[in-house]
Amino acid sequence: MSELKNAVENLKVSTPKRDKIEVMSSEVTDSNPYSRLMALKRMGIVQNYENIRTFTIAVVGVGGVGSVTAEMLTRCGIGKLILFDYDKVELANMNRLFFQPHQSGLSKVNAAAETLQAINPDVTIETHNYNITLIDNFQHFVDTITKGSLNGGPVDLVLSCVDNFEARYTINTVCNEINQKWFESGVSENAVSGHIQFIIPGQTACFACAPPLVVASSIDEKTLKKDGVCAASLPTTMGIVAGFLVQNTLKFLLKFGEVSSYLGYNALNDFFPTMSLKPNPNCEDINCRLRQKEEAARPKVVVEVRTEEEKPLHEENEWGISLIDENEDAESKLSILECKGIKYEYEASSPISETETTDKIETSLDDLMAKMKSL
Template identity: 55%
Template sequence: MHSPRSSELEALKRRVMKLESELDSLQIGKPTRERLEVMSDVVVDSNPYSRLMALKKMGIVKNYEEIRRRTVVVVGIGGIGSTACEMMARCGIGKLIMLDYDKIELANMNRLFFCPEHVGQLKTAAAARILAKINPDVIYEPHDMDVTELAYFRRFCQILSTGGLCGQKVDLVLGCVDNYQARSSINQACLETDVPWYESGVSEDAMGGHIQLIIPGLTACFECVPPLIVASGIDESTLKREGVCAASLPTTMGVISSLLVQNSLKYLLRFGKVGFYLGYQALLDFFPSHMIHPNSECRNSWCTKRQLMCREQTERNPRLAEQFDFCAKNKLTGSDTVHHQENSYGITVEGSSCDVEEAERLPAGLNFLHPRFSAQDRQEDAFQQKGTSEDACPDWYRIESLRRQLKEL
């Protein structure tokens, strides 16, 4: 039996916890260091950007500091979205706008980013506080809103149109939601405002996922090739069963959010080859990649309008779609060299030449039914068929045979 004193003590403890939570909510991420106005490439332990700016020194990114002038919107601060926000913050994005309406639950603890002490808090507010301590240089703008509701949709479009650092359009939207209705809302808003966005998701069994870059008019929108549920007009809520929930693995969430942010950086900073659609099948470690072209008969009038505008631009610039292959555009010439501060061991990177086998390689996602033989393998077979003795075999044949036997072990 509890005494009145112990009951009063428990009540006081709960009161203290509530006050601490309220105080924490008022301090939107008290900075742990002074804000830095400029990204420095000086290699010192006190510089949080030295490793990021090394990408510029190595010739990977020509202008990494431009990340500070970019604005990204993340819709859905769940398993993928929260991790994506953290990666964007650590990469030094200029402004990060976060939209969600949900609160953190203990059921979310199998994912990354949030901790048990955040249970009960709004996802957007908690994320802003956590991220501000990780990188106070980023401008965080949390919004507690449901983009599927008509009352918030116009506000969402306004954010996309004027949410940039200087009041301009945002640079990119990351759709990290878990339902088709929210995806359709993001798709509609981005079509109306002409803002590119990445759609992302993880399968219900947590064994796969995907990301898809949607550029209004240039690529297929979410309604061009809709999932069966969307095309059939089925209400998603009718598919849910009592006591049954989707599986969730932090590993799969981490893979998809990493692919999402990696390709977002390539798109924002114009380097590498941007992935338009990239899938992930965890059981087979399979990564299909391709581009989904827009549907000329898309039922969304805004999509067909953007397609028409894009076709007019393509007539003036036939290689419009190739502009996102920055890897081809930014190939290093003979005069371009990669600079390193130190290279004590004289390490160099040699260029690779394309041989016949490289040229005959199948597109991503396709495999030969039977293993193929290289020219050298065919030569080895010729020696074996002629009954050539081991002593008569050339040195490369014996060495390659030993290598193959080692690999089989």
């Protein structure tokens, strides 16, 4: 026991104490460890990564997907995060990748703000602990989205990470009304599939354009809840969906790559469906129909494609004769055949070598001479 005690004392002496937490500069530079994605700039994928500090993102729902999404954005150095939720942290939430047991009893937004500020104190965190679906909170929610950015204007993007249709419809209604771009995300009840959907009012289908069967049938979704069952309870699925959400958020903000209109995930067979959803002209949301009319009236930009005039292969080739490599098609077919699961309708005969041809000719002459002698 005495040896163990001495070892612990030596460890305490050798470990330097930190009297204060180092607060990094808000400037995004190579020396700033909070610039988690500086490698994107170094490799030439983005040229304006510094602009990440100017953007404001609203995250609605700080649960399984929303909390991980907020953490990823914080580590990427986002300028400001606005968090909305009204739940409290419970021990049942410890299947998340974010919350900790000692935070049990705290509101989710306050617990999230505490953790996120410790990760990156440069990020401005604003929290709102209320239910956005209630009439009393509706106008405040609208005002926060339209005036909550760092410069006092609308936020750059709204990320929906809620787990019920009522909240999704509220976000959809607000974003259609103020013409706000947003991402909808979700994880299935069985926790092994999820999706993200990018919604641009008037250009893509909103959440009301193709309502879920539960909503279209006027079924109270509260009756579908099962006691002791928590949707989106698998941390792997939540982490994957949150990663898709943040990755496409970064592509949209920093303008690199292609933003997915809809990206799904099915863990049972690792299937990732993608699609583009057009708005419904008969959408029940009046503001969605209004945005569609505005989009239709907007002048279309016509991109002129210039094609270079084909020149002859040979300037003095009067008859337009050109030589083609006969082995070209064979080589291209051979390369295609190397692809798994691809085969031809019929197989071409293999080329005959010169030796095989000579042997066949000699054999046929001998046969003819034998036949002539037998006559």
